[in-house]
Amino acid sequence: xxxxxxxxxxxxxxxxxxxxxxxxxxxxxxxxxxxxxxxxxxxxxxxxxxxxxxxxxxxxxxxxxxxxxxxxxxxxxxxxxxxxxxxxxxxxxxxxxxxxxxxxxxxxxxxxxxxxxxxxxxxxxxxxxxxxxxxxxxxxxxxxxxxxxxxxxxxxxxxxxxxxxxxxxxxxxxxxxxxxxxxxxxxxxxxxxxxxxxxxxxxxxxxxxxxxxxxxxxxxxxxxxxxxxxxxxxxxxxxxxxxxxxxxxxxxxxxxxxxxxxxx
Ligand SMILES: [Zn+2]
Numbered sequence: 001x002x003x004x005x006x007x008x009x010x011x012x013x014x015x016x017x018x019x020x021x022x023x024x025x026x027x028x029x030x031x032x033x034x035x036x037x038x039x040x041x042x043x044x045x046x047x048x049x050x051x052x053x054x055x056x057x058x059x060x061x062x063x064x065x066x067x068x069x070x071x072x073x074x075x076x077x078x079x080x081x082x083x084x085x086x087x088x089x090x091x092x093x094x095x096x097x098x099x100x101x102x103x104x105x106x107x108x109x110x111x112x113x114x115x116x117x118x119x120x121x122x123x124x125x126x127x128x129x130x131x132x133x134x135x136x137x138x139x140x141x142x143x144x145x146x147x148x149x150x151x152x153x154x155x156x157x158x159x160x161x162x163x164x165x166x167x168x169x170x171x172x173x174x175x176x177x178x179x180x181x182x183x184x185x186x187x188x189x190x191x192x193x194x195x196x197x198x199x200x201x202x203x204x205x206x207x208x209x210x211x212x213x214x215x216x217x218x219x220x221x222x223x224x225x226x227x228x229x230x231x232x233x234x235x236x237x238x239x240x241x242x243x244x245x246x247x248x249x250x251x252x253x254x255x256x257x258x259x260x261x262x263x264x
Contacts, residue, residue, distance in 0.1 A: 006063045006072070008032065009080065011120055012055055013100050017043065023053055025074065027061060028103065028120055033112045037063055037072040049077060056083045056096060056124055083128045091252045095133035097245035099123050099140050105239050106148050115147045122211050131215055134224055137249070139214055141231040142206055145177075150238050152230075153178030154204050160184055164204075166197035172230040174237040193230050199223040 006029075013034075014026035023042040029035050042049045052059060062076040086096040103120060107113065123140040127133060145152060156163045157170065158178035164170055170179040171192020179200065180192040202223050206214065219227075236242050 003064050003066045005075075006032065006065070007061070008063070009058070009060050010035070011117075011124065012053065012057045012059065013104060015053060015055060024071075025053060026104070027059070028107075028117055029061070030114065030117050031112065032110060033117070034104075034107045034109050035063065035072060036109060037061070037074040039074040039077075042074075049074075051082075052077045052079045054082065054087065056086045056100075057081075058083060058121065058124070081125075081128070083124050085128045086124060091133045092127045094245060094249040094252050095137045096124065096127055098137050098243055098249050101243050101245045102141065102144065102235060102239075105241070105243070106144070113147065116144065118211060119143050119147065122214070126215055134228060134249075135217075135219055138219075138224060138227050138231060139206055139217070141235060142203060142227070143211075145231070145234065145238065146207065148238075150177055150234075151207070152203070152234065154200055154207065155179075157181035157184055159190055164197060164200045166201055168197045170195050170197070170200060172234070174230070174234045177234065177238075193233060195226055195230060196223070199226045203227055 008029045008031040010027035010029035012025055013028050016024045018024045018038065021041050021044045023039045025037050025039060027035050027037060039049055039053055042053055057079060058081040060078040060080060061074060063072040064075050065072040085092050087093060099120070107116065119140060123136050127136050142152070154164065157180055158173065158176045159180055162181040164179055168181070170181055171185055172195045173180050173190065173192045179195070180190045184190045185192060202219060206217055209217070232246060
């Protein structure tokens with residue numbers, strides 16, 4: 001069988017040392033989704049790989065695969081962007097860690113997913129710039145849940161259909177992945193994490209806005225924490241486990257900010 005050669009763009013989500021001089025990489029590719037590849041001799045500072053195979057590097061890669069069951073070989077890598085702030089700035093590093101960990105837990109090798117690829121690139125691009133890091137994490141998680149089949153239902157109460165608006169307070173049920181209104185909480189014994197009407201409206205807008213316009217969204221701090229609170233808990237439910245990096249992300253917050261884990 002002839003080897004297949006694949007040229008695509010991708011973002012490095014994991015690197016592991018292998019043997020004396022090799023690196024095993026997990027790359028999230030535009031074509032082919034999450035892909036594992038081995039870079040032979042990469043740790044012997046071969047010129048073709050120098051300073052390129054860092055965590056979060058955005059690359060153009062050439063992958064050679066002998067057969068569908070063998071690990072791909074990284075033949076060439078050209079650096080599009082290093083996203084250096086994601087490795088140097090502690091807040092941006094922890095935000096990128098949450099995004100990376102969530103992506104690795106929620107995706108599988110070889111499942112092509114161009115929307116998730118574009119979202120990942122969007123998130124790392126804005127973390128490398130001036131966008132507040134918690135805002136990037138929140139918007140990433142909101143959209144990513146949708147792309148992996150767990151879109152939060154934010155238009156009305158999942159139990160009675162009572163529509164959301166800015167004057168009402170709803171709860172968010174992680175079990176149902178949707179809103180539950182106050183009267184259903186009291187009469188039907190449903191439970192939910194508190195979510196104000198303004199936060200719901202902001203999330204509704206952010207769910208369907210074109211990706212390129214998302215950075216324009218101005219999100220008040222209170223809404224940001226409410227949204228992070230439900231997305232953190234919803235993610236824990238969807239994945240069936242917690243994201244270890246959340247603890248690290250929380251430790252970077254100023255003392256004055258609200259600890260979203262305290263809100264019930
Ligand atoms: Zn209801």
